[in-house]
Amino acid sequence: MENPDLSAQLAQAARDARRPDGTGYRSLSSASVDRLALRFDLSHNQIEQAGLAIGILPERYARNMTSLNLQDQQRLLGSTACIVGVGGLGGSVAETLARIGVGHLRLVDGDHFEDSNLNRQRFARAATIGKPKVDAARESIAAINPAVEITTWAENLSTANGESIVAGADIAIDCLDTLSARQALQTVCRRRAIPMVSAAVAGVSGQLTVIYPEDEGLAALYGDLASAPDRGAEKTLGNLPFTVNLLASLECSEAVKVLLGRRETLRGRLLIFDLTDLSFDMIQLAAS
């Protein structure tokens, strides 16, 4: 952003700070971001990106360093993740991506919170029962990180509406709970050439992979999609909160790698775990 006045104000607002390891950086407080956004009539996202561009780190991201560098942080702030399903997986994914600083989140879910969501879904609270999931999520995320620009769809993604929902996103994150919905997401991601992270839970087991448009995708996990059941072992085993949160965290880790162009994602491989005996298996999906 070429605004010498803003750059000067950012430089003036920044403070010298040190990481726990003693290395120094220029830090910008959340209060300063609030104040500058108001003064320059810019979004929090724009203020933070302007700071990062001149080497000033918003303090809210201080503990992302140095696993992320300033350029990574700036790239995340400019990235768009489409979170499809805002229940167990999606709620935790949305919060985690907001905290790490992914700047644009699209939240897609047509459901309202109900009592049976309370065991695991991040934004299900007594006060949000009956509320659209995307509305509760939007309010909470805005309160956590105002630099995140949120767009919501209070409808379920289908092949009919999905292309316009995912268009232009850098990544889609499958946080769905039926195979038919996952299939619809994969279809629209292929049409729009968008990579997706996909995860599914049953009881204390879970699976996770990364799918690019040209990959075999979900068929490698579920066999012939036309004849596969819409729901799996979770019908019997349920969805436990620690399994859901573990998988949501792993989805975020993969999503950040994809967004930052890092290698060694789960593409072409499937992580399967079973917490009964703490087994984690990495499966090569394409037979070599």
Add this chain to the structure above:
Amino acid sequence: MEWHITLKLFATLRAYIPADAEQYAIAPGTTVADIVRDLDIPVKDAKLIFINNIRRELETPLQDGDRLGIFPPVGGG
């Protein structure tokens, strides 16, 4: 001749784990489908099959010392 494999069943399929899963005896030529049938595992639940951490099919024959895993479809979120 008798071969042995390690058999690992996940999620709802844990109910079908035999007592000797760590040293499961098979005859040469045995396929994954044979084992699924012998253990009464519903074929529709034997969707994701992996041998030595590589995805394989029901028809794949097993070798002595293989590690076979079967994961049912899971879809929760």
